[in-house]
Amino acid sequence: MAARTRGGADSRCPACRAPVITQLVGQRAALNVTADLTPLTPAQQTELREPNRLIWCLLTNSLGQHRLTWATGHPPDCARGDHVTEHRCPPAEPTTLF
Template structure:
């Protein structure tokens, strides 16, 4: 089964983490229910990436296409022998936590000119 041609801009793009400023790769990985993946730029072997993986941190097979880098699900374990492609692992941010969102300010609270339960016209 062949893959359909990649749409423009569908591969990984280099960016910086907004919290810690580290260089990362960002891409929507998958066709139907795509995941918004943010991965570290450092390339690893499949075995090294597998050693760093845990349930909340996945690793991705990084392929070079004519349009640039493309992250794909790391299903290399199903193949015999080591994967020939470099792998990247999900980014674990070390930056400060984001500031809590403040509720929208509506100015000072107004009191109603009538008592509770009474309608004003």
């Protein structure tokens, strides 16, 4: 029987094909989070943070496995891991019907 990994799955968004990680974050009332794998600068974190769009700390262990944690209390230039944001697909390119 193969062991199951505890972390999330690195994959691609089915709509826009961007690289994302999907994972349950938290111990008791876990949130199902899909986050971009692109690290953010402190300026980008300030620009992208919204009430319903959180910033997450993406930790990577020595085996290269990713784990999302709350970024609350971490400085924007955190040395523990990269800060990433919840994934949102970019706006679709307009197309013509005819």
